[in-house]
Amino acid sequence: MKTVKASIIGFGSIGQGVARVLLMKKEDLKKEGIEIKVVAITDSKGAVIDENGLDLEKCLAVKAEKGTIAEKAMTGIDVVNQVEHDLVIEVSPTDVITGGAGLLNMQAAFENGRSVVTSNKGPLTLKFKELNETAEKNGCAFRYEATVGGAMPIINLTKEVMAGNEISSIKGIFNGTCNYILTRMLEEKSTYSEILTEAVDLGIAETDPTYDVEGIDTAGKVVILANAVFGMNKTINDVDRTGITQITYEALEMSAKNGKTIKLIGEVRKDGTLTVSPRLVPIGHPLSVSGTLNVASIQTDLAGEITVTGKGAGSIETASAILSDIISIYKQD
Amino acid sequence: MKVTMDIELRDEPGQLILALEPVSRNKANLISVFHYHKTNNATKTGSGKVQVQLVLDAKSPVIAKIKDDMEKTGIRVLRIGEEKYRETITVIMIGHVVNTDIRDTISRIDETGIAEVTDMSLSMPEIDEPTSAAITINAVGKDELKKVVALLKEITKEKDLLLVLPIELE
Ligand SMILES: NC(=O)c1ccc[n+]([C@@H]2O[C@H](COP(=O)([O-])OP(=O)(O)OC[C@H]3O[C@@H](n4cnc5c(N)ncnc54)[C@H](OP(=O)(O)O)[C@@H]3O)[C@@H](O)[C@H]2O)c1
Numbered sequence: 238m239k240t241v242k243a244s245i246i247g248f249g250s251i252g253q254g255v256a257r258v259l260l261m262k263k264e265d266l267k268k269e270g271i272e273i274k275v276v277a278i279t280d281s282k283g284a285v286i287d288e289n290g291l292d293l294e295k296c297l298a299v300k301a302e303k304g305t306i307a308e309k310a311m312t313g314i315d316v317v318n319q320v321e322h323d324l325v326i327e328v329s330p331t332d333v334i335t336g337g338a339g340l341l342n343m344q345a346a347f348e349n350g351r352s353v354v355t356s357n358k359g360p361l362t363l364k365f366k367e368l369n370e371t372a373e374k375n376g377c378a379f380r381y382e383a384t385v386g387g388a389m390p391i392i393n394l395t396k397e398v399m400a401g402n403e404i405s406s407i408k409g410i411f412n413g414t415c416n417y418i419l420t421r422m423l424e425e426k427s428t429y430s431e432i433l434t435e436a437v438d439l440g441i442a443e444t445d446p447t448y449d450v451e452g453i454d455t456a457g458k459v460v461i462l463a464n465a466v467f468g469m470n471k472t473i474n475d476v477d478r479t480g481i482t483q484i485t486y487e488a489l490e491m492s493a494k495n496g497k498t499i500k501l502i503g504e505v506r507k508d509g510t511l512t513v514s515p516r517l518v519p520i521g522h523p524l525s526v527s528g529t530l531n532v533a534s535i536q537t538d539l540a541g542e543i544t545v546t547g548k549g550a551g552s553i554e555t556a557s558a559i560l561s562d563i564i565s566i567y568k569q570d
Numbered sequence: 571m572k573v574t575m576d577i578e579l580r581d582e583p584g585q586l587i588l589a590l591e592p593v594s595r596n597k598a599n600l601i602s603v604f605h606y607h608k609t610n611n612a613t614k615t616g617s618g619k620v621q622v623q624l625v626l627d628a629k630s631p632v633i634a635k636i637k638d639d640m641e642k643t644g645i646r647v648l649r650i651g652e653e654k655y656r657e658t659i660t661v662i663m664i665g666h667v668v669n670t671d672i673r674d675t676i677s678r679i680d681e682t683g684i685a686e687v688t689d690m691s692l693s694m695p696e697i698d699e700p701t702s703a704a705i706t707i708n709a710v711g712k713d714e715l716k717k718v719v720a721l722l723k724e725i726t727k728e729k730d731l732l733l734v735l736p737i738e739l740e
Pocket of ligand 1 (some may be wrong): 246248249250251252279281282304305312313328330331338356357358383384387522544549550551552553555
């Protein structure tokens with residue numbers, strides 16, 4: 238049995254999802270020969286630490302009751318630098334402008350010889366190459382399946398399962414909020430702003446939806462795919478980006494008359510072109526999935542076209558991708 | 571029926587007139603001539619030779635007669651294509667489509683000689699609100715379609731319109 242000491246940096250929707258999934262899958266992990274001992278958890282207020290392993294059930298209850306798990310005034314980076322452990326599960330908020338605390342946490346993790354599994358896109362859209370190099374130099378694993386498409390497998394699928402295929406392009410829907418808005422506009426014969434209000438009320442869109450609707454989130458994912466799958470060295474500034482704010486109900490209706498729908502499509506091509514733009518997708522086409530779903534279509538030389546679809550967000554769904562990354566690191570040992 | 575006819579001429583003055591003479595004599599309807607000065611549909615095919623593409627509308631015996639007549643004057647007919655337009659796409663434009671001179675947009679596509687706008691629908695919910703337009707374009711072939719899409723991107727950028735292109739397009 239391999240015992241892995243881990244920290245969870247960020248205890249919001251995804252951090253708590255990870256805790257739940259670790260509890261749910263404890264026995265299955267044992268069958269893989271892995272025992273995960275969470276020795277530290279942090280949120281914005283501070284940290285809770287137990288070198289012998291925290292009681293995750295209790296941590297979830299405390300967070301629900303008090304709004305914070307903080308017992309010590311330690312930040313994420315303090316934990317990464319000072320608490321002895323093997324794996325940092327970095328699930329703090331995304332910041333695509335500076336990389337935020339996440340970037341510093343990841344760098345510190347590698348410098349301390351700790352592996353990182355993350356759902357936080359920010360650092361990867363800015364410093365992909367540097368982070369990978371630092372990880373490698375320090376003999377650490379670095380996994381980030383959850384950063385693109387939540388539960389939908391795409392990075393490990395293309396890098397491992399489909400190894401040997403030459404991939405010419407990947408295109409897909411990588412933002413559930415935009416997909417929801419476009420789907421509902423047509424269903425409800427409503428304007429963009431009417432459906433945006435509905436999406437905010439339902440918690441599908443943020444109160445400031447810029448990040449999603451202007452295609453920034455999708456662009457971040459396109460950059461991660463370009464770097465991870467195609468070995469490019471791109472940043473978010475390399476993406477030719479258009480969002481969905483100008484899409485009208487009338488345009489959706491006209492498209493429907495032509496047997497098409499409008500989707501916000503992110504695309505990486507082998508030639509280094511990265512785009513995010515609304516595109517006309519034939520109804521019935523593998524990419525014409527509705528609601529908050531994500532989908533990706535991979536063009537390959539041997540396998541032809543492969544399409545995967547799945548939930549792009551959600552606490553347990555995203556945590557499932559984090560769990561599969563954890564297993565793939567420690568199963569190999 | 572509409573056909574494209576690729577012919578090879580000597581790169582000398584008067585050759586094109588010579589080539590067009592059988593067209594008018596046989597009363598075929600000449601739709602367009604793509605000359606190498608204007609488009610790269612006409613390319614130099616060898617030393618002192620140029621290729622020109624004609625688009626004609628005539629019955630097939632008439633086309634055959636034109637071909638014979640041309641060959642008698644020493645013009646090589648390289649290829650006769652049945653249909654003029656082999657590619658078609660529908661795109662969406664959103665914004666001040668009408669205010670930015672929709673007729674100019676259409677004529678700039680038609681003027682390329684390699685494509686034409688065959689259908690258009692407009693929807694304007696209210697004055698001052700952005701207009702949505704669906705435009706169907708036929709193009710001679712795949713390469714020509716790419717050129718027209720590049721032109722459309724240019725026009726929509728210039729006029730500050732959102733262009734929504736089909737997913738199949740590269
Ligand atoms: N939600 C999804 O479905 C989804 C899907 C894919 C990827 N992601 C990514 O996963 C990450 C986490 O998302 P989430 O939905 O769990 O966000 P969230 O619910 O907002 O949770 C963020 C957590 O991080 C904590 N935090 C804030 N600043 C911190 C800092 N400097 N150091 C340590 N912790 C800090 C917050 O503390 P408090 O609890 O005290 O506020 C909170 O616990 C983000 O990067 C997000 O982009 C999310």
